[in-house]
Amino acid sequence: MFRYFIIFCTFLLALLLYIDRICISVAKAPIVADLQLTEQQMGWVLSSFALGYALLQTPSGRLVDRFGPRRVLSGIVTFWSLLTALTGYAWNYVSLLIIRFAFGAGEAGAFPGMARATLSWIPMQERGLVTGINFSGSRFGAAFALPGAAWLIQAYGWRTAFLMLGVVGIGWAVAWWLLFRDDPQQHRLLSRPEKDHILAHRQQLEPVQLQTEPSDRVLQKPEVWFAMGQYFCSNFTFFFALTWLYPHIQEKFSLGAVDAGWLGSIPLLAGAFGNWFSGWLVDTLYRKGHVNSRVIPAAIGFFLSALGLLLSVWQESVGGAVFFLSIAIFGADMTLPPSWAFCLDIGKERAGEVSGTMNMAGNLGSFVTGLAFPYLKGWTGSVTPFFFVGAILNLLAAFLWLRNRRTQPTNMDVAINA
Template sequence: MNKKTIFPKRYFMVAGTFLLALLLYVDRICISVAKEPISEAMGLSDKQMGWVLAAFSLGYAFFQTPSGILADRFGPRKILAVIVSIWSLFTALTGLAFNFISLLIVRFLFGAGEAGAFPGMSRAIYSWIPLKERGIVTGINFSGSRLGAAFALPAVAWMIDSFGWRTTFFILGAIGVLWAIAWFVFFRDNPEDHKGISEVEKEFILSTRQDRETAISKEKIHFGSLLKSKNMWLAMGQYFCSNFTFFFALTWLFPHIKSEYGLTTVEAGFYTALPLVFGAFGNWFSGWLIDSIFKKGHWNKSRIFPASLGFLFAAIGLFGSIYMDNAIGAILFLSLAIFGADMTLPPSWAFCVDIGKKHAGAVSGTMNMAGNIGAFITALLFPYLLAWTGTTTLFFIIGAALNLLAIVLWYNMKPEKHFSEY
């Protein structure tokens, strides 16, 4: 056997995007762990911190489609290197924030910087990954984000206790710049441009990544053309529901569990890491399930069934957590909810690559924009509902209802049809 085929080059690309997803969520969740010292240093209320957390989602949402279009046009090599450098700068600048307004601005720009990460990954996946491997590859990438967040909860809690919250943000910013340099040096936009790839692997990728193009898939597109697609609207709606659930784990889960059950910072970090680890398992399981169903000749079912099953688990987990009166019980049900919510990610992003093809960056960016409007609402709704009702019950009921609605949306989606056709 040719030694060059033992470790396919596309797997090194997947390793790079896995590490990117891990870094993405380490940087993102750090603000949740640092909530108390930041609030104390600047005299911020929970509602003000809700706006700080929401500002990220707003910046992240607004720049999804533009950054996806840029990744399609200029390639994920340049775009990902640039945007990781930008968001790493604003990660570091978070450590220099001195009041509510400065923190709000920095976190909005940080979100705008992170916006192109997953659309850029989707564009790289279209070029490098065969259709039958997209489920597991997408699952691996998103599991990196969950493992990154799970690792960050206790690790960042320790860093903040040891070095202070400002220094912690400086360190994380520097790590991001190192990834950006390595990506630009080693990655290439297309397999045919990579000098180290074997002819066997190159031919395999080019012949199996997707076999049908439409005229529009070769043309430049704009936001309006995407919004004419029913597939696009359905993808946006279900991803709004998914992010409503998951973003709670990134923002309010840590302070909620710590306050509700009287835990220390490090204890709360370990407890709230568990749902995110379950999220990684959800991504792996869903990715495997997608590819297993696809290999049996069921393209539509390979996307719709794993997503719908995930949304059902998420609804059960959120609703069940309402009745728990101890930290362990609440965390177990919330782990089921995050496991389910993360099961929806591989089919969602594989769906975007399916219907977007060479415009996968723009399509996935538009879907992710809608999802992060859901995240924006989550960040604000949790503290406001808590202040209004004195309990978290209504928030979890709303989340469960949205998950059930998403199942209905999925059964109207058509992965085999390009966004220009449906």
């Protein structure tokens, strides 16, 4: 079925997103040596991406809602791929800081664009699993990038590695422009039975609402603020895996670059499976008419994440540390399918804007993570306070989900057991 090909394309996009994103963590040592950076300066470089990514989430979501995911995704993937290549030409701290901020701003529209494509192409009863598959692509991409980028950087140097990744991204953008259409009804390769199935089972939209409900009013809804708060906590944990996990285990356990890459990839693979499991659980509970089809997977995920972070602190072997960090990332990623499904439920025609706003708050959490790890370590001489902060935020997010039960889809025009 053609919609599965579209899912495969968005899966590849998520894969590319995180290969481009995590490569700088693997390249930390040669970048620091070449540009003569401190740990705190590298923290600002990592966080500058998250800040640019966060600030452009809502505007990029509005662009997707207005111009469609075909044009927006093709454009922004080309833009950030050029900036990926440009990273290899950074000559000092300030230039690297600016490039990575702009790179983050360029990537901002990716997941809102995928969310808008999901709204148009995917039946509601498949929504959770599709979201899980897309986010698992980002985890597989990050997991592959750790050992793969370590080898690439050793073989060709960090500057050439970024240039090669930029070329791959431009290739994806061209293919998306040629193969995707914003609405299934516009696609010539889609069969009539599949087209009818999608139109009958996707969320029913009301175009008049898009014209009459101002953006400010949409973003004042308490459900949107709830989504933002819990996602801030989720990203605080996961961004550690993208930034400081690799150098943390490499330095603490005196590992070689490639060995640290393979071990650091394990928690990211666990995150991919967390996405799949949670997406399946969201859809299963939804089909059964369970009122908490979003609450249960998210709450379980946050509790697991808190537990994994706490238990990782007292591990003296790299195997034990990686095992419990894998539990933490598995749990953190369990929170993604219910979060994004919830945004589609309440956003409807403004799905790109609502999901982008939630992602903005989440990446402010990422911005804090990138700085919290090196600064807390520098102030206290230990990484333990960082993991305790992460555990507390996860428990807070679990409490938010359990307290806010208004997470059943509000537009029940699709039969529960369809």
